[in-house]
Amino acid sequence: MTAENNGARSEARGRRDVTVADIARRAGVSAPTVSKVINGHSGVALDTRVRIEKIIEESGYRRIDASPPIAILEIVFQALDSLWALEIIRGVEAVARDHGLAVAITETRGRLTPGNAWIEQLLQRRPTGVIAVSSELSGRQQSQLSTRGIPLVTLDPTGEPAHDTPSVGAANWNGGLLAGRHLTSLGHRRLAMITGPDRYLCCRARRDGFVAAADAAGLPEPPVLSPAAPLYVEGGIAAADALLSAPTPPTAIFTANDLQALGVYAAAQRRGLRIPDDLSVVGFDDLPFVRWSNPPLTTIRQPLTDMGAAAAHILIGPSTGTPPSPIRVELPVALVARASTAPPHRHGQ
Amino acid sequence: MTAENNGARSEARGRRDVTVADIARRAGVSAPTVSKVINGHSGVALDTRVRIEKIIEESGYRRIDASPPIAILEIVFQALDSLWALEIIRGVEAVARDHGLAVAITETRGRLTPGNAWIEQLLQRRPTGVIAVSSELSGRQQSQLSTRGIPLVTLDPTGEPAHDTPSVGAANWNGGLLAGRHLTSLGHRRLAMITGPDRYLCCRARRDGFVAAADAAGLPEPPVLSPAAPLYVEGGIAAADALLSAPTPPTAIFTANDLQALGVYAAAQRRGLRIPDDLSVVGFDDLPFVRWSNPPLTTIRQPLTDMGAAAAHILIGPSTGTPPSPIRVELPVALVARASTAPPHRHGQ
Numbered sequence: 001m002t003a004e005n006n007g008a009r010s011e012a013r014g015r016r017d018v019t020v021a022d023i024a025r026r027a028g029v030s031a032p033t034v035s036k037v038i039n040g041h042s043g044v045a046l047d048t049r050v051r052i053e054k055i056i057e058e059s060g061y062r063r064i065d066a067s068p069p070i071a072i073l074e075i076v077f078q079a080l081d082s083l084w085a086l087e088i089i090r091g092v093e094a095v096a097r098d099h100g101l102a103v104a105i106t107e108t109r110g111r112l113t114p115g116n117a118w119i120e121q122l123l124q125r126r127p128t129g130v131i132a133v134s135s136e137l138s139g140r141q142q143s144q145l146s147t148r149g150i151p152l153v154t155l156d157p158t159g160e161p162a163h164d165t166p167s168v169g170a171a172n173w174n175g176g177l178l179a180g181r182h183l184t185s186l187g188h189r190r191l192a193m194i195t196g197p198d199r200y201l202c203c204r205a206r207r208d209g210f211v212a213a214a215d216a217a218g219l220p221e222p223p224v225l226s227p228a229a230p231l232y233v234e235g236g237i238a239a240a241d242a243l244l245s246a247p248t249p250p251t252a253i254f255t256a257n258d259l260q261a262l263g264v265y266a267a268a269q270r271r272g273l274r275i276p277d278d279l280s281v282v283g284f285d286d287l288p289f290v291r292w293s294n295p296p297l298t299t300i301r302q303p304l305t306d307m308g309a310a311a312a313h314i315l316i317g318p319s320t321g322t323p324p325s326p327i328r329v330e331l332p333v334a335l336v337a338r339a340s341t342a343p344p345h346r347h348g349q
Numbered sequence: 350m351t352a353e354n355n356g357a358r359s360e361a362r363g364r365r366d367v368t369v370a371d372i373a374r375r376a377g378v379s380a381p382t383v384s385k386v387i388n389g390h391s392g393v394a395l396d397t398r399v400r401i402e403k404i405i406e407e408s409g410y411r412r413i414d415a416s417p418p419i420a421i422l423e424i425v426f427q428a429l430d431s432l433w434a435l436e437i438i439r440g441v442e443a444v445a446r447d448h449g450l451a452v453a454i455t456e457t458r459g460r461l462t463p464g465n466a467w468i469e470q471l472l473q474r475r476p477t478g479v480i481a482v483s484s485e486l487s488g489r490q491q492s493q494l495s496t497r498g499i500p501l502v503t504l505d506p507t508g509e510p511a512h513d514t515p516s517v518g519a520a521n522w523n524g525g526l527l528a529g530r531h532l533t534s535l536g537h538r539r540l541a542m543i544t545g546p547d548r549y550l551c552c553r554a555r556r557d558g559f560v561a562a563a564d565a566a567g568l569p570e571p572p573v574l575s576p577a578a579p580l581y582v583e584g585g586i587a588a589a590d591a592l593l594s595a596p597t598p599p600t601a602i603f604t605a606n607d608l609q610a611l612g613v614y615a616a617a618q619r620r621g622l623r624i625p626d627d628l629s630v631v632g633f634d635d636l637p638f639v640r641w642s643n644p645p646l647t648t649i650r651q652p653l654t655d656m657g658a659a660a661a662h663i664l665i666g667p668s669t670g671t672p673p674s675p676i677r678v679e680l681p682v683a684l685v686a687r688a689s690t691a692p693p694h695r696h697g698q
Contacts, residue, residue, distance in 0.1 A: 070419060071474060072453060080442065081637070086435045093429060093456055100470050104421060104451040107442055121449050125420060233641050262641045269643070288430070292582050292611045294618070294643035 018061040026059070027052050038148065040123025057143045072127040073312055074104045076114055076135050082232075082259065083287045084304060088133060088155065091308025099316050101128060112136050112158060112199070119144055129315030131155055131308075134200060153311045156202045168311045168329045172205035173212075175300040175333040179254045179282045180213025180223075182298070182335055187343045188252040188280060191223040194239040194264070196231050196256030203228075203256045206284060210254050224250060231256060236263020244271060244279075251344040252280035258287045261297055261340075276342035286336055295339035303331050367410040375408070376401050387497065389472030406492045421476040422661055423453045425463055425484050431581075431608060432636045433653060437482060437504065440657025448665050450477060461485050461507060461548070468493055478664030480504055480657075483549060502660045505551045517660045517678045521554035522561075524649040524682040528603045528631045529562025529572075531647070531684055536692045537601040537629060540572040543588040543613070545580050545605030552577075552605045555633060559603050573599060580605060585612020593620060593628075600693035601629035607636045610646055610689075625691035635685055644688035652680050 020038070024031040029048060036044050037052045044052070073096045077085050093103045104127065108114045112135060119141045122130065129151045136158045137145075142165065145152050154167040183191055193210050196203030207225065214223050226243055229235035236255055240263060243250055255261040261283030265275060273279050275295055283290060283299035290297040310329045369387070373380040378397060385393050386401045393401070422445045426434055442452045453476065457463045461484060468490045471479065478500045485507045486494075491514065494501050503516040532540055542559050545552030556574065563572050575592055578584035585604055589612060592599055604610040610632030614624060622628050624644055632639060632648035639646040659678045 071470065072421070072451075074451065080435060080439045083432050083435065086429060086432065089454060090429045090456070093454060097455065100466070102421075102423065102453040102455055102470065102474060104453045105438060105442060106446065106451055107439070117449070121420065121451065125451060233638075262638065265643065266641060289582075289611065289638055292615060292642075294614065 018059045026055050040120050056147050071101045072104045074127045075131045076106045077133050080107045087304035088308040091305035092312045095309045095312035131311045153314045155311050158199050166314050168307050170302040170333050171330050172202045173209035176206040176209025177213045178335045180210040183252045184217035190250045192243045192250035192253045193223050194226045194255045194260050195228050197228045233259050233263040236260030237267045240264040240267035254282045258283040258285040258290050275340050280341040298338045298341040301334045301336045367408045375404050389469050405496050420450045421453045423476040424480045425455050426482050429456045436653035437657040440654035441661045444658045444661035480660045502663045504660050507548050515663050517656050519651040519682050520679050521551045522558035525555035525558025526562045527684045529559040532601045533566035539599045541592045541599035541602045542572050543575045543604045543609050546577045582608050582612040585609030586616045589613040589616035603631045607632040607634040607639050624689050629690040647687045647690040650683045650685045
């Protein structure tokens with residue numbers, strides 16, 4: 001970008017010919033004040049800022065002839081505490097680099113919806129695009145991005161994804177189905193699943209696919225579903241403890257992610273249960289280190305780096321002449337059979 | 350920042366009153382051409398660019414009254430393929446966020462020195478500062494940053510760190526010493542270490558500390574040192590295979606990082622050796638998942654998030670009135686004793 005043409009003039013005209021001056025007049029403020037709000041700059045009182053945002057949104061204003069954005073793709077995570085996040089970053093970074101873009105990371109410290117400070121700072125940076133991972137931008141935040149011409153993609157969306165926001169995810173339902181088929185084809189009849197929080201659509205889809213496989217296999221009882229457990233090792237330990245304490249415990253457990261599966265390993269070991277002899281375990285993700293767990297974990301491989309790359313392609317596409325991407329990109333998953341699954345003991349039946 | 354004052358005027362005067370016009374005159378080009386080079390913009394032929402860079406460097410020019418930089422801290426990694434990287438990112442991100450900055454990530458795909466495309470793109474973004482992780486910026490790249498007033502910090506520097514570049518690392522030598530003392534105090538007499546690449550000063554320091562502990566314990570033989578092995582699981586497997594094939598194999602192995610230690614687990618298992626009964630293992634890093642390995646790994650805890658935070662503080666410090674940081678920040682390490690270490694079998698002695 002050339003810094004020289006980055007002035008207020010550049011966002012003067014938008015869709016339907018709404019100008020900054022029009023918005024200023026309707027809001028009863030000066031045009032520079034509207035420019036400040038559009039560019040995320042400070043120095044505008046909160047109530048004025050909210051009023052101007054509302055008028056911008058209602059007016060249909062779009063910043064269309066602005067100077068080029070900063071060459072950065074932004075990823076917002078709820079938490080940066082698992083290799084899962086790093087795999088996604090790698091995928092985004094590889095595509096971004098090929099297009100001369102950097103990747104910026106922000107974390108909302110576990111908040112589902114990022115705070116207002118986050119969006120104000122982001123508008124100041126004016127990135128090429130934003131990828132929200134397992135995060136739920138508020139309607140106002142989504143509108144703040146679209147009025148500035150900053151495209152948004154969600155990855156593993158939560159709740160009800162906005163209809164006009166493209167999203168990327170794995171074929172989660174199919175992954176649950178693969179896990180269930182693998183276990184039933186080994187002969188397991190007493191299945192359980194450690195579920196993840198229902199607000200993550202991906203977790204809900206994995207569970208539904210798993211239950212569908214059990215149905216299709218004609219099991220006498222549907223799988224026992226644990227209450228929703230956090231997607232961490234500790235969550236897997238607590239849920240597995242409860243499942244394995246039942247009078248007739250399961251012979252196989254499917255977990256919502258790999259970290260929970262490592263929790264099942266720990267819970268089984270404390271009880272003196274051997275994997276896979278006494279208990280089969282299937283995870284979800286195929287994080288790089290689970291092939292080195294003891295025993296190596298059977299899991300559903302989720303193409304996390306490909307998902308990151310797909311999200312980046314959707315954002316970069318418009319500026320490189322790529323045809324518009326479909327509203328929902330779903331990438332395939334695969335069963336990776338390792339040593340944590342085996343036919344059940346006969347006495348366990 | 351305000352975009353309006355981001356023009357060529359802003360970098361007109363630098364240290365010793367060298368101006369863009371002076372540089373243009375000496376180079377026999379126009380002032381706008383010099384501005385393009387300073388701002389990382391395209392449209393200047395490579396040979397001209399190199400000539401101008403040389404004159405900028407020789408002239409002592411410093412961009413001092415430029416408009417504020419973009420509110421981003423940049424981290425450059427050689428490889429984004431381990432939780433190690435993510436822990437550092439988390440530390441940088443937490444500090445950056447508190448100061449309203451984003452964190453940008455770039456990866457050099459295993460190259461020790463980033464390419465010229467990387468530096469040109471970075472100069473265009475004009476971040477608040479740069480953290481180079483296990484990377485070695487060329488002298489020219491360092492000079493390109495300093496003439497633009499972009500501060501640089503190295504984290505786990507390689508080779509000979511530049512004298513005027515602040516660096517951050519863990520007390521690696523002390524960590525090696527702790528690992529050696531732990532094993533000798535358990536009674537081990539036949540020690541080995543899987544070393545990392547010597548170009549990483551941190552690996553060399555860990556090795557030296559480990560050897561020093563063996564010396565101090567008066568062992569009959571110094572530790573067997575493997576040839577330098579990659580800092581990955583596969584590197585640990587190959588090196589452990591060689592060490593364990595010796596006529597009198599070691600009873601304890603210290604590794605340059607946790608991933609190598611997981612490789613020792615895999616190599617031991619293939620040989621039917623039990624950890625810690627037949628072989629003790631000590632890693633280095635304390636990545637989040639090694640407490641869940643089987644058995645849980647004894648390791649030297651490296652405060653990776655604190656290291657990332659310290660690097661960010663050094664970069665942000667100057668603009669927030671913090672006194673200048675020392676040229677080398679060394680953070681403490683600690684032994685985390687878990688279940689992979691035990692006294693040696695008597696028959697193993």
